[in-house]
Amino acid sequence: MSVLEAKPQEYVCGSSLPTGPEELLVTARKVWLGKTTLVARALPDRAIRMIGAWCFLDHYGPEDVSDAPGMQVPAHPHTGLQTVSWLVEGEVEHRDSLGTQAMVTPGTLNIMTAGHGIVHSEISPVDKPPTLHGLQLWVALPDDVRESAPRFDRYTDLPIIERPGVRGQVLIGEIDGVRSPAISFSPLVGADLTLEPGTAVDLVTDPAHEHGVFVVSGEVTTGGVVAATTDQLIYLGTGRGAVTVAAGDAGARVLLLGGEPFAEEIVMWWNFIGRTHEEVAAFRAQWEHRDGAAGTERFPPVITRAERVMEAPVMPTVPLKPRPRRPPERQPPPSEGGR
Ligand code: MN
Secondary structure, X not given: OOOOOOOOOEEEEOOOOOOOEEEEEEEOEEEEEOOOEEEEEEEOOOOOOOEOOEEEEEEEEEEEOOOOOOOEEEEEEEEOEEEEEEEEEOOEEEEEOOXXXXXXXXXXXXXXXXXXXXXXXXXXXXXXXXXXXXXXXXXXXXXOOOOOOOEEEXXXXXXXXXXXXXXXXXXXXXXXXXXXXXXXXXXXEEEEEEEOOOOEEEEEOOOOOEEEEEEEEEEEEEOOOEEEEOOEEEEEEOOOOEEEEEEEEEEEEEEXXXXXXXXXXXXXXXXXEEOXXXXXXXXXXXXXXXXXXXXXXHOOOOOOOOOOEOOOOOOOOOOEOOOOOOOOOOOOOOOOOOO
């Protein structure tokens, strides 16, 4: 997954930390991913930039791709983050500059740790299933590991969490006593939960973490009074030893996300995470000159240089500074350049 807007915003995230429980409803904004796929982007949001180290959340589909190309994201670079790919339906082929060629399928977790630098493409296979539906999240890497060697990890046997009225898989970290083996570099949690109609579940969570509940489908109530529907995120702040999620009459599928508040200030632009505007600009320049020695060192080709490649957009001169966490009024969504 990649940011494909013509003029992506530069976000400064972190540094303003939550101070306790809160309830804030965020509605994902619709962003075109190329010409074919419309995605709902819940993170980063003007009001809530991150949940723990989770810094990016795209939800795409369900989309009928039987007469459409499906996902067509050509080779593009990443730095300083992990991509977490999670499909609900369909198939997407992942290729990267480590030589990985992996089919992303429902229930299989694929985590690409960019570290120092990586290049990948995400393309629907020609003989794909008729429906494409999935999520991609990014996790910011802490400073001490963000220049580490890139790697790709795949988990085909994630632990099942099953409670009365609720079934799901723990993607990362531990929720209600169920722990995933997936690789993470900061205290983090993520779970995909399906709730039967009208059920409510209390899940034990770490009060030191901040949490959020993203609605993939259906309608839920959580935290207290806030109700949310598909493509909405309920941000819950920190200080909760349990999170209650209740489904509406049609049931619901949610992604429960959490993590230790990310105290480092990061700069996020296009597909890069750095610590300063200048550092991100240097990543961009190395991507532009990827055939040169310095560019190739950070961004080797995916399979061959013949692979279709995405050019970097122009960088803005003014970054979006973090907003104070309070007052928690919903901010208007940023305007998307180049729609
Ligand atoms: Mn990507």
